[in-house]
Amino acid sequence: MRVGYFGPRGTFTEEALRASAPDGVDAVALPSIYATVLAVQDGAVRRGVVPIENALEGSVDATLDALAVETEDVVIVDEVVRPISHCLIALEELELDEIRIVASHPQANAQCARFLRERLPRAVVLAASSTSEAVRMVAEDGEAGRAAIGNRLAAELYGCRVLREGIEDLAGNVTRFVWLARHDDEAAVVPAGGGRRFKTSVVFWGGGDATPGWLVRCLSELASRGVNLTRIESRPRRMGLGHYMFFVDLEGRADDPAVAEALAGLGTHCEGLRTLGTYPAAR
Amino acid sequence: MRVGYFGPRGTFTEEALRASAPDGVDAVALPSIYATVLAVQDGAVRRGVVPIENALEGSVDATLDALAVETEDVVIVDEVVRPISHCLIALEELELDEIRIVASHPQANAQCARFLRERLPRAVVLAASSTSEAVRMVAEDGEAGRAAIGNRLAAELYGCRVLREGIEDLAGNVTRFVWLARHDDEAAVVPAGGGRRFKTSVVFWGGGDATPGWLVRCLSELASRGVNLTRIESRPRRMGLGHYMFFVDLEGRADDPAVAEALAGLGTHCEGLRTLGTYPAAR
Numbered sequence: 001m002r003v004g005y006f007g008p009r010g011t012f013t014e015e016a017l018r019a020s021a022p023d024g025v026d027a028v029a030l031p032s033i034y035a036t037v038l039a040v041q042d043g044a045v046r047r048g049v050v051p052i053e054n055a056l057e058g059s060v061d062a063t064l065d066a067l068a069v070e071t072e073d074v075v076i077v078d079e080v081v082r083p084i085s086h087c088l089i090a091l092e093e094l095e096l097d098e099i100r101i102v103a104s105h106p107q108a109n110a111q112c113a114r115f116l117r118e119r120l121p122r123a124v125v126l127a128a129s130s131t132s133e134a135v136r137m138v139a140e141d142g143e144a145g146r147a148a149i150g151n152r153l154a155a156e157l158y159g160c161r162v163l164r165e166g167i168e169d170l171a172g173n174v175t176r177f178v179w180l181a182r183h184d185d186e187a188a189v190v191p192a193g194g195g196r197r198f199k200t201s202v203v204f205w206g207g208g209d210a211t212p213g214w215l216v217r218c219l220s221e222l223a224s225r226g227v228n229l230t231r232i233e234s235r236p237r238r239m240g241l242g243h244y245m246f247f248v249d250l251e252g253r254a255d256d257p258a259v260a261e262a263l264a265g266l267g268t269h270c271e272g273l274r275t276l277g278t279y280p281a282a283r
Numbered sequence: 284m285r286v287g288y289f290g291p292r293g294t295f296t297e298e299a300l301r302a303s304a305p306d307g308v309d310a311v312a313l314p315s316i317y318a319t320v321l322a323v324q325d326g327a328v329r330r331g332v333v334p335i336e337n338a339l340e341g342s343v344d345a346t347l348d349a350l351a352v353e354t355e356d357v358v359i360v361d362e363v364v365r366p367i368s369h370c371l372i373a374l375e376e377l378e379l380d381e382i383r384i385v386a387s388h389p390q391a392n393a394q395c396a397r398f399l400r401e402r403l404p405r406a407v408v409l410a411a412s413s414t415s416e417a418v419r420m421v422a423e424d425g426e427a428g429r430a431a432i433g434n435r436l437a438a439e440l441y442g443c444r445v446l447r448e449g450i451e452d453l454a455g456n457v458t459r460f461v462w463l464a465r466h467d468d469e470a471a472v473v474p475a476g477g478g479r480r481f482k483t484s485v486v487f488w489g490g491g492d493a494t495p496g497w498l499v500r501c502l503s504e505l506a507s508r509g510v511n512l513t514r515i516e517s518r519p520r521r522m523g524l525g526h527y528m529f530f531v532d533l534e535g536r537a538d539d540p541a542v543a544e545a546l547a548g549l550g551t552h553c554e555g556l557r558t559l560g561t562y563p564a565a566r
Contacts, residue, residue: 034400058519061341061393081524106389106410110344117317127389127410170521213506215515216499223496230525232498233517236341238453241364242513 004030004045010132010154012084016177017049020080032129037066040180041073047187048074048180054084055174056111059233063178064247067276068203068235076201076277077187078179085173086112088164089135089155090147096163099123103134104149112149114169123147135160176282190253190279197281198253199230202263205237205245206271214269215246221265222250225258247276254278287313287328293415293437295367299460300332303363315412320349323463324356330470331357331463337367338457339394342516346461347530350559351486351518359484359560360470361462368456369395371447372418372438373430379446382406386417387432395432397452406430418443459565473536473562480564481536482513485546488520488528489554497552498529504548505533508541530559537561 003021006013007029017027030036033050040048052063067074086108090099096119102109103126109116116125128134134148139158147163148154155162181187190198204218222229231249252259254275267273286304289296290312300310313319316333323331335346350357369391373382379402385392386409392399399408411417417431422441430446431437438445464470473481487501505512514532535542537558550556 034396053524055519055524056521058344058517103409113317125412126386129408172523174524176524212509212511213502215512216502216506219496219499219502223499226495228495229498231517231527234341234515236338238339240455241336241338241457241459244514 001047002026002028002045003047003049004028004036004039005049006033006036006051006130007031008130008132008136010135010151010157011130012082012151012175013049013051013177015151015153016080016082016175019082020078020179033060033062034066034070037063037071037074037180040182041071043182046181046185047077049177050180051175052178053176053231054107054111055172056168056170057107059247060107061235064233064235068245068247068274072274073182073184074180075183075188076178076279077181077190078279079199079282080177080179081174081282082177083173084111084168084175085151085166086149086168087152087155087162088147088167089138089150089160090163091139091142091160092144093161094145094147094163096120097122098145099147100145101126102147102149103128103137105129105131105134108149111168111173115167132157188277192253197251198278199281200250200252200254200259200278201247201276202250202273203245203247203276204266204270204273206243207269218246218266218269221269222262225262227252227259227262251281284330285309285311285328286330286332287311287319287322288332289316289319289334289413290314291413291415291419293418293434293440294413295365295434295458296332296334296460298434298436299363299365299458302365303361303462316343316345317349317353320346320354320357320463323465324354326465329464329468330360332460333463334458335461336459336514337390337394338455339451339453340390342530343390344518347516347518351528351530351557355557356465357463358466358471359461359562360464360473361562362482362565363460363462364457364565365460366456367394367451367458368434368449369432369451370435370438370445371430371450372421372433372443373446374422374425374443375427376444377428377430377446379403380405381428382430383428384409385430385432386411386420388412388414388417391432394451394456398450415440471560475536480534481561482564483533483535483537483542483561484530484559485533485556486528486530486559487549487553487556489526490552501529501549501552504552505545508545510535510542510545534564
């Protein structure tokens with residue numbers, strides 16, 4: 001089975017894929033989160049793996065936007081939570097004060113913001129399209145004084161040195177990754193039972209969202225039926241300030257009676273409501 | 284009066300400052316949002332101007348995190364909403380297919396994601412610390428095949444050419460900027476009246492946030508008193524997945540009786556609640 005992931009080789013997403021993949025997977029590195037979601041939609045790959053949420057930096061906006069706006073055919077079929085620890089990486093051994101440029105994915109730069117501020121105050125911080133792309137560029141560029149933030153897998157892959165380990169600002173950093181499939185794929189129907197806990201992700205928007213209490217009325221449909229939400233995130237609807245889409249993760253399956261009723265109730269307040277998937281909870 | 288802003292020279296923040304500043308302002312470019320908030324806290328500047336929300340890309344996380352986590356002394360005293368239109372900028376006239384590298388602030392790259400994907404599919408997208416820093420680097424670097432996304436002010440400032448105008452994905456793009464002051468500055472007390480509408484920003488967190496209906500109970504304190512919220516945004520509390528801070532903008536002043544009661548009620552559900560400022564609404 002072909003599985004696309006947010007590449008290139010050596011990303012944290014590849015690590016998450018390898019840690020959670022069934023046997024016989026043919027892993028395909030794709031250049032962006034958008035490309036990964038679209039490859040699942042088009043059937044170029046049967047599954048996709050992308051990051052969706054980090055414990056320090058919050059939602060991965062590109063993933064939320066791609067799932068909500070760019071496709072209606074792709075759903076979440078599983079989730080994986082993985083520890084994230086960042087390394088400072090260079091082609092050769094370097095003192096910190098010799099580093100003039102440091103590059104990484106903006107989320108990684110943000111997760112190490114304090115380290116960068118305090119230990120590399122004179123370095124220019126650039127953002128690359130992924131952590132491993134940043135490491136690859138440091139390796140290829142070959143210039144002195146350049147470093148990247150990435151993982152050990154990428155450092156090994158591109159023949160680089162790890163200068164410092166664990167440079168993230170807070171310990172216990174984890175990222176949640178999701179497995180994606182087309183909604184008409186067999187993977188989209190997750191069998192109940194087996195004592196597993198499930199989660200359901202939905203996105204809703206519009207319909208009186210500028211009136212007092214609209215969001216309370218929406219969320220009351222869940223709370224009044226004892227449906228717990230584990231996460232809520234708002235993203236702009238891209239139609240001026242003041243209009244948002246709300247991404248909510250619920251405990252339970254979309255076909256649990258209480259959840260199904262709650263979602264039906266929620267739908268009456270909204271212009272749009274989409275279920276982004278029901279899947280086994282990682283924790 | 285010294286006013287710090289998210290620099291360097293030529294940023295959209297500088298444009299917003301110049302469009303909304305009273306006479307006699309001494310504008311000081313600071314290297315980051317964090318540095319701007321801290322300069323206000325330390326008294327190095329009397330006011331600060333930073334971006335807080337974009338209509339396409341949502342919250343500016345660095346601003347929310349700095350206001351909520353890094354200081355308790357800085358409050359919002361005014362807001363300014365400005366149109367944002369991006370230009371593709373290079374040192375010399377260039378065809379689009381000659382561009383190998385394009386750099387900008389990650390928010391600007393995201394606002395132009397479709398343009399980059401469709402018109403510059405082979406260019407590597409790098410992120411700089413600000414739009415004008417990206418333009419400055421293109422000018423200084425002098426290498427062919429390099430471009431930046433920024434505004435006309437920056438292109439003029441650094442002697443560059445505008446290759447394309449209005450390259451953002453959607454028209455009507457605006458950014459909300461806020462003026463900051465110390466809570467004990469006279470600016471923090473905004474006089475009521477004059478027929479002006481006011482907004483109040485608060486952040487709250489914790490206390491049973493993992494139980495069903497906690498967020499509904501919190502927001503009901505506002506809705507039941509007819510207090511409208513114009514925006515809600517969640518950010519991780521940086522203590523593992525599942526715990527969030529909620530940033531809410533309300534209509535009204537913190538000392539309006541209904542708002543004051545609602546905030547007192549909200550506080551009974553929370554571990555922490557801070558008012559980030561009451562200020563005249565821009566729209």
